[in-house]
Amino acid sequence: MEVFSWLQYDFMRYAFVAILVITPLFGLMGTMIVNRKMAFFSDALGHSALTGIAVGVVFGIEDTNISMIVFAVIFSLLLNQISSKIAASTDTVISVFSSCSMALGLAILSRGGNFSKYSSILVGDILSITVQELLYLLLILVLTFGFWIFGFNKLLAVSLNRTLAKSYHISAAWMENLFAILTALIVMVSIKWIGILIINALLILPAASSRNISENIREYHFFSIVFSLFSGILGLVISYYVNVATGPTIVMIASIIYFITYIWGRKNNL
Amino acid sequence: MKKIIKPCGLHCIKVNHLGVSLGNQEILKDINLHMHCGSLNAVIGPNGAGKSTLIRAILGDIPHTGNIEFKDRENGQIQKLKIGYVPQSLNIEKQTPVSVYDMIASYQSHFPVFLVKNRKVKNKILDYLKVFEADYLLDKQVCNLSGGELQRVLLSMAIMDSPNLLLLDEPVSGIDRNGMELFYKTIYQLKEHYDLAIILISHDLDYVKRYADKVILLEKTVLKQGSVKEVYQSKEFLKVFQLEKEET
Numbered sequence: 001m002e003v004f005s006w007l008q009y010d011f012m013r014y015a016f017v018a019i020l021v022i023t024p025l026f027g028l029m030g031t032m033i034v035n036r037k038m039a040f041f042s043d044a045l046g047h048s049a050l051t052g053i054a055v056g057v058v059f060g061i062e063d064t065n066i067s068m069i070v071f072a073v074i075f076s077l078l079l080n081q082i083s084s085k086i087a088a089s090t091d092t093v094i095s096v097f098s099s100c101s102m103a104l105g106l107a108i109l110s111r112g113g114n115f116s117k118y119s120s121i122l123v124g125d126i127l128s129i130t131v132q133e134l135l136y137l138l139l140i141l142v143l144t145f146g147f148w149i150f151g152f153n154k155l156l157a158v159s160l161n162r163t164l165a166k167s168y169h170i171s172a173a174w175m176e177n178l179f180a181i182l183t184a185l186i187v188m189v190s191i192k193w194i195g196i197l198i199i200n201a202l203l204i205l206p207a208a209s210s211r212n213i214s215e216n217i218r219e220y221h222f223f224s225i226v227f228s229l230f231s232g233i234l235g236l237v238i239s240y241y242v243n244v245a246t247g248p249t250i251v252m253i254a255s256i257i258y259f260i261t262y263i264w265g266r267k268n269n270l
Numbered sequence: 271m272k273k274i275i276k277p278c279g280l281h282c283i284k285v286n287h288l289g290v291s292l293g294n295q296e297i298l299k300d301i302n303l304h305m306h307c308g309s310l311n312a313v314i315g316p317n318g319a320g321k322s323t324l325i326r327a328i329l330g331d332i333p334h335t336g337n338i339e340f341k342d343r344e345n346g347q348i349q350k351l352k353i354g355y356v357p358q359s360l361n362i363e364k365q366t367p368v369s370v371y372d373m374i375a376s377y378q379s380h381f382p383v384f385l386v387k388n389r390k391v392k393n394k395i396l397d398y399l400k401v402f403e404a405d406y407l408l409d410k411q412v413c414n415l416s417g418g419e420l421q422r423v424l425l426s427m428a429i430m431d432s433p434n435l436l437l438l439d440e441p442v443s444g445i446d447r448n449g450m451e452l453f454y455k456t457i458y459q460l461k462e463h464y465d466l467a468i469i470l471i472s473h474d475l476d477y478v479k480r481y482a483d484k485v486i487l488l489e490k491t492v493l494k495q496g497s498v499k500e501v502y503q504s505k506e507f508l509k510v511f512q513l514e515k516e517e518t
Contacts, residue, residue: 153377160368160412166331168378210454211366215369
């Protein structure tokens with residue numbers, strides 16, 4: 001079949017499976033990130049990937065994936081802690097720490113004019129994914145789904161009112177930290193394929209679009225995952241035929257969905 | 271209002287020497303309270319007196335010194351205290367896709383709300399919403415409720431686990447005069463028909479005068495407590511609220 005001719009290549013098949021794993025994951029996580037107004041937080045996390053790689057390079061760690069993940073987890077917990085302690089507004093605090101860590105990462109990685117070696121992480125390349133890396137992604141998907149089954153209610157309860165959650169013996173700090181760690185893991189594991197510059201768009205756009213037209217949590221999740229999957233698959237196919245980078249194509253489709261749902265939502269809510 | 275459980279008047283809740291400090295600042299000190307089931311206890315005091323802190327301390331949301339006892343007056347047995355809480359407001363914006371069912375189920379049930387509606391959970395929620403004539407709100411978005419509707423929903427949720435103590439933070443915004451009247455009437459009926467003690471943080475001295483059984487005047491510590499008459503005629507009351515009136 002002509003329509004599926006792109007599936008004859010191994011790299012396209014792997015990329016297709018990767019999309020089938022990553023996009024529902026992002027659709028799922030995005031619902032909570034948008035609800036909790038953490039868009040800026042996840043953005044800062046994405047940027048911290050550079051610092052994580054730099055730390056790995058400085059300490060001579062061979063697999064910079066590990067230093068990247070470890071750094072992101074510590075960074076996310078630190079951000080959580082600081083935002084809850086400091087009275088200044090959260091986005092200011094996050095911005096300060098994010099710029100500081102990113103500058104450090106860029107400075108270290110650009111030493112000796114070597115930055116071009118790392119620039120691929122800015123845009124990402126889903127076509128270079130291997131089978132083993134696909135398995136890691138699958139593991140994270142299962143982990144996230146498990147956390148969602150056991151923790152989503154509590155997370156929602158905490159985000160609505162912390163004191164009220166406390167009266168049901170739900171620990172806000174625990175849930176917030178677990179969620180931050182999970183976000184860090186997901187962003188770091190997928191950043192090589194999606195790219196620092198657009199990873200946040202993929203996290204935010206499907207959930208934000210879904211929010212435009214949903215009235216309850218079930219619709220919110222359903223549409224977010226469907227939009228995410230749809231933009232992912234369509235983006236991959238289009239990028240193959242038009243020969244442009246996959247990540248940006250996906251984001252453009254997700255943006256178009258956002259505008260359509262925005263207009264549709266306004267029409268029906270007013 | 272259905273489900274009538276007469277208060278037995280035999281349970282009592284005691285707060286002993288409760289104190290809260292944040293850093294070097296002492297916010298509450300040596301609070302002693304004694305409440306019986308079936309009583310409406312109103313906490314009044316100027317802004318920044320520590321009223322909300324008191325509620326958070328009783329809930330265990332912030333560390334405190336002293337202790338809270340729950341006793342059966344007949345045999346003096348100490349039991350586990352169940353607390354219901356009605357916050358002043360929720361952290362929710364316009365357009366948030368969270369329905370009343372989603373909100374209550376997220377606190378009350380372990381069944382993931384993002385999968386499907388669980389019929390058992392739904393029926394339980396409906397039962398309690400009916401107590402406050404709010405069952406028609408089940409599928410409404412929480413962010414679109416009026417102040418009074420939200421208050422009724424939160425009250426339904428607070429009594430779902432049949433608490434012994436109900437902590438209420440009186441709403442200050444989004445409710446008009448009629449709504450407030452209804453709010454106080456509902457609370458009054460609640461304490462008449464359910465076996466629980468109520469602590470209400472109030473900003474409205476007129477309503478307190480009409481509905482409270484006991485008034486607690488708070489400013490860092492309990493300045494005066496007793497019947498409405500005792501507190502309203504005390505020199506401490508005049509001092510606290512006279513000063514406030516001059517300021518405003």
